[in-house]
Amino acid sequence: MPIPPDIVCLDDYERHARALLPADIQAYIGGGAADMTTLRDNRDAFARLRLLPRVLGNLRDASAAASLFGLTLETPVIAAPMAWQKLVHPEGEFAMATGAAAAGAGCIASCQASVDMTELARNSPAPLWFQLYLQPRRDDTLALVQRAGDAGYRALVVTVDAPVNGVRNAEQRAGFHLPAHVRSVNLAGFAQAAATRAGPARSPVFRGLVDAAPSWDDIVWLREQTRLPLLLKGVTHPDDAGRALDLGVDGLIVSNHGGRVLDGVPAAIDLLPAVARRVDGRIPVLMDGGVRRGTDVLKALALGARAVLVGRPLYWALATAGAAGVAHALAILATELEAAMALTGRPALAAIDASVLARPHG
Amino acid sequence: MPIPPDIVCLDDYERHARALLPADIQAYIGGGAADMTTLRDNRDAFARLRLLPRVLGNLRDASAAASLFGLTLETPVIAAPMAWQKLVHPEGEFAMATGAAAAGAGCIASCQASVDMTELARNSPAPLWFQLYLQPRRDDTLALVQRAGDAGYRALVVTVDAPVNGVRNAEQRAGFHLPAHVRSVNLAGFAQAAATRAGPARSPVFRGLVDAAPSWDDIVWLREQTRLPLLLKGVTHPDDAGRALDLGVDGLIVSNHGGRVLDGVPAAIDLLPAVARRVDGRIPVLMDGGVRRGTDVLKALALGARAVLVGRPLYWALATAGAAGVAHALAILATELEAAMALTGRPALAAIDASVLARPHG
Amino acid sequence: MPIPPDIVCLDDYERHARALLPADIQAYIGGGAADMTTLRDNRDAFARLRLLPRVLGNLRDASAAASLFGLTLETPVIAAPMAWQKLVHPEGEFAMATGAAAAGAGCIASCQASVDMTELARNSPAPLWFQLYLQPRRDDTLALVQRAGDAGYRALVVTVDAPVNGVRNAEQRAGFHLPAHVRSVNLAGFAQAAATRAGPARSPVFRGLVDAAPSWDDIVWLREQTRLPLLLKGVTHPDDAGRALDLGVDGLIVSNHGGRVLDGVPAAIDLLPAVARRVDGRIPVLMDGGVRRGTDVLKALALGARAVLVGRPLYWALATAGAAGVAHALAILATELEAAMALTGRPALAAIDASVLARPHG
Amino acid sequence: MPIPPDIVCLDDYERHARALLPADIQAYIGGGAADMTTLRDNRDAFARLRLLPRVLGNLRDASAAASLFGLTLETPVIAAPMAWQKLVHPEGEFAMATGAAAAGAGCIASCQASVDMTELARNSPAPLWFQLYLQPRRDDTLALVQRAGDAGYRALVVTVDAPVNGVRNAEQRAGFHLPAHVRSVNLAGFAQAAATRAGPARSPVFRGLVDAAPSWDDIVWLREQTRLPLLLKGVTHPDDAGRALDLGVDGLIVSNHGGRVLDGVPAAIDLLPAVARRVDGRIPVLMDGGVRRGTDVLKALALGARAVLVGRPLYWALATAGAAGVAHALAILATELEAAMALTGRPALAAIDASVLARPHG
Ligand SMILES: Cc1cc2nc3c(=O)[nH]c(=O)nc-3n(C[C@H](O)[C@H](O)[C@H](O)COP(=O)(O)O)c2cc1C
Ligand SMILES: Cc1cc2nc3c(=O)[nH]c(=O)nc-3n(C[C@H](O)[C@H](O)[C@H](O)COP(=O)(O)O)c2cc1C
């Protein structure tokens, strides 16, 4: 799987990957919740933002480097945690981590990785973060946290925006099912949420599924179990951000889960400013959802993000060309970001602020 | 007619039903007035509204239950009154009422039902409301009111937004006519409005049709005829809402009749807030028009509705799979609503308020 | 040419007429200036306006009748002046005037009519207005004014928005030329504007064509030549409206000439309010451009118009079914208007004001 | 290559030229950066602006003439500097200059012209300006400046908005490469920027390319090297405009390089007002990007431009019909502008101000 020569931007990887993948896996990766309003809006909202060029500034010694919770980034971009990467490539998460490291980007292993989390950390050329779903049983959660610490993951990313499954109609229509060789190997033997409670509701959600949903108490508890930096992924409300701050969380990732959970949520980039304002620089805020261009990274940083996560495009790149594809996709993004920084007169990440943005329509 | 396996959301029923129904019946059910601006806007307006997720809240014992004028609802959704349901299913309104009850939803029988209203109430597994059109002759109206009371209907829904027919171009072009076996059996023998008055106007509207239009006096009169709760359906102006309050009406349904009467009226969901503000909690306000997703129900409740009516999707579901289809469609909606409540941190209907909404574009 | 049975609204006439007419004549009638932005916006702007229903009001004795400068209208609609109607029907303007009268609507003969203006007035079942283009030579203008007065036209409509031709690219591409049997018979022998002046400009516009353009002085002069009511057609700027008031003009028609002259002008309905505010009821203000539905008429009246002109739809109706088509198209519009008046609770034109309008998106 | 008879507006030239040119050259001329948001917005923004007609004003002796830094313009339009015009026509820049002169428009030779700059000036029927890219070596820049002065160019246009290449995905995908017979002949032997610097960045941009980027110091230096009027092309930020003023620059061209460099920049016409406000009449401000109609020229002048540059349409016209095509395209634009001036009551460029514009949607 060499890199196809006609790939010049991230979207090109989607085109190629779709040609290779069966329809149900395409739906799983590319789909979103319900009518996919949020999925689309994640990108449209970036397109609505406008950039103001600056000319003739001094650009010598320009750099897009950053470091964040143990990651040394040449570009402020991190591969988002995404489940079951063996679905599209035999090396799965190993290839993703390798590609990210090759491009000087970060990488977050999913709680639902299809490879052993300890093996993954050991084989990765660069440090990783671990994404955690709080499990119905605290013991199971604790087991994951300890394995992550032991394996050398540098931070825990607790995803809090998916206590129940999204309404994934695209996946449902395509009949997506995990093939036999792909499993959440790191969750083997853990308890699952189930719809068992009696009561008036006839839908499974209120008849039990929500009983397993994590709450703030679990964050308090988790904070006491580990010294690893703790980031919450999926915080979008300023009040939730405030509460996270109070509880000693180390970082936040503003995210609507790529439009995969609740449809109708605003675009992630539109949710970022209010959270960034509330946090007011006390801890790093990151974001994900719809980042496809170096200019998107620039816009996210202008609105308060310290770095961004990129999801689907890297899944498509992995499917198309393995680790090399992932590295190439991230290199495209890095080059685009640097060009955008040069053209807006920003020689360093610290120089990127809201003044880089213009209102649409003047 | 089993439920087709690829149906995962309400819109899927429309697709299936259209494949089964002749073009003129499709136009009758699916069409709207004139250029169908309002029909489209009913849905677009829901899509414009954005939801703000909340994370890590306590969701134990969550419930979407409500009770309203004699209906015990497990989910705040009611089948809208729709004429002539035998058009698409031999059991017509019987199947609709059965399906609604099976899903823990409510049901309103149309004044233009194609089955006997007394039979219908007797056969329904759960209580019903009766939708009333004020008839040109008060005696005829009174007959309906008494039959409704005798049959055990729990409330009267007086539809006030259709004193003249809408400009139903889609239906006209498709040449829709009632087939012989489908009739408004409950109106048999009643007087009809007619264009008979002399005068300068050449169009039938001002040459007589409007003479049969009901007025506020008729509401005053009706109020005196019955102890059943009285809801007005089709109120959209705050001043009309105020007048209804003054006359002792028990509930209001904000509705533009699904975009079937006057084209160019704002989306129903956009009309709701001003009415809810004027009513200020004194009586229940409901709404209908364009509800297709659990998130739409959530948005309507956030803007002041106590419950919503759903129209066309249930007609399509009835056509596709009878009572089972109706129950399935309503169960989908209930599940979607519960997921949305969970993801916005609202464990009960009473916890849903405007703070669940975000402005589009941040 | 009987009325096709599938015609249920004005747009249907366009479809039918296009099937009958050669491409160049279609382009002449249906086209607009340059990129046709204004042409489209004339309609889109109506669609953006929203109507607020009122329920249960008293509608007995409702009427849409009006009278205006000698016209007795059963509906406040007037056929716009449009050149060369023999292009599409052998009876041309005769059929248009007959159809309008049959529907209780008004009619304005174009200065560029293809039939004799005196004959036309004599054969029309109802009084007409005459549309005047100020001619390069005042004597020629005077001849037209006197013929109009002698023939019994009730008002002069001076079109002031087309001192130079619009950039009619659609027409140009289609190669539209007047066929031999169609001419501006009432202008026979008159002087024409020509591009003859020397000077730096290389384009014909500033090399002479504009020299023949009429000015305010010509209006002062014209006002002294006739006792007929004088309306200016094509006034869109409040300051021009103010000047017209000062010069004793009797009425104004807000119009962008159906988007046929200067592309990029706002929609006519969007231009109406500022002019109506400036005029403040001192003289009647009318409008045209994009009126296709009874609801459009209602919206125009709500924003200050006393009546509306309808252009292209009647040309298409004339082409499709002659006088009967024109009458039918106008009857559809009248019926739609009456239904809209009923549904917004307005039993007379005088009851229509801005309160009938709602803001889009609530 | 005669002028095709169906060409009635500038866009028609694109259609014709595309039919003649290979796909990669089409992509080179017609493409823009990345997702081409800015490319599209350059035109959409003109379409969003609305014009207010004025009627019956005095238009005698109207003129659109202007003179600017040595150019005598019959219409305030200048051919934008565009590289390598031999790509589409054997006479390349010679034909462009001849066509512009024939239409009474101006012309700017590109630094990357495919013909000798001295020959070009000598053969041009009218004076030209020279567009300069600051070269990595100041000596090379100086050589260009001196040749320009010697050859009689009347002004230097220093393009400052492209210190790095844009993300030209359309070109990349089409595989555009300069054919052997087309070269930047005037830059022969000059040093090129290269990605050679060591350092953390892996992308070529920050690994050396930006080191060759010009800065304000270079403008100070250049100002001292020449008495020719100096215009900066590509200034869009008011603060950059202010700095240019301070350094004694003679004119500014607001431009986003036709959407070819940084995608996501606002439309050029939307960037103009803030720059014009800052400059406040002290030096001439011009603009380019998306000008396709005489009404666009009028809008640009209304927002503060003294003249506009036109790019792609003239490239297409050159490809289609050589010098005659260029002249014809510019004549169309001039005629459209004069018609628009007449219809908005502006008999001279000086009479065009913001009052000619209306807000969209009234
Ligand atoms: C196929 C797929 C699987 C995902 N799995 C997870 C997961 O296991 N855990 C998690 O926190 N987020 C998961 N996400 C969400 C991503 O981490 C990220 O929030 C999202 O993809 C960002 O949006 P983007 O795809 O537009 O870049 C997944 C996303 C995709 C597309
Ligand atoms: C086919 C059809 C028939 C209807 N018949 C009636 C009726 O007899 N009485 C009534 O009050 N509303 C009637 N309605 C309007 C519905 O009660 C309801 O207001 C509307 O359908 C809600 O919009 P929705 O279809 O977008 O959900 C009808 C609607 C449809 C689609």
Ligand SMILES: Cc1cc2nc3c(=O)[nH]c(=O)nc-3n(C[C@H](O)[C@H](O)[C@H](O)COP(=O)(O)O)c2cc1C
């Ligand atoms: C084919 C055609 C010919 C026209 N001829 C004239 C004319 O001779 N004089 C005039 O004042 N307006 C003329 N108009 C403009 C109309 O009077 C009117 O302003 C316009 O058509 C209204 O817009 P509408 O077509 O959208 O209803 C003409 C319009 C059309 C479509």
Ligand SMILES: Cc1cc2nc3c(=O)[nH]c(=O)nc-3n(C[C@H](O)[C@H](O)[C@H](O)COP(=O)(O)O)c2cc1C
């Ligand atoms: C094919 C092409 C080549 C160009 N080459 C140059 C150039 O060499 N120097 C320069 O300053 N601008 C160059 N430009 C930008 C133009 O000068 C101008 O800013 C732009 O084309 C204006 O936008 P428009 O094409 O929408 O009119 C080029 C543009 C095009 C389309």
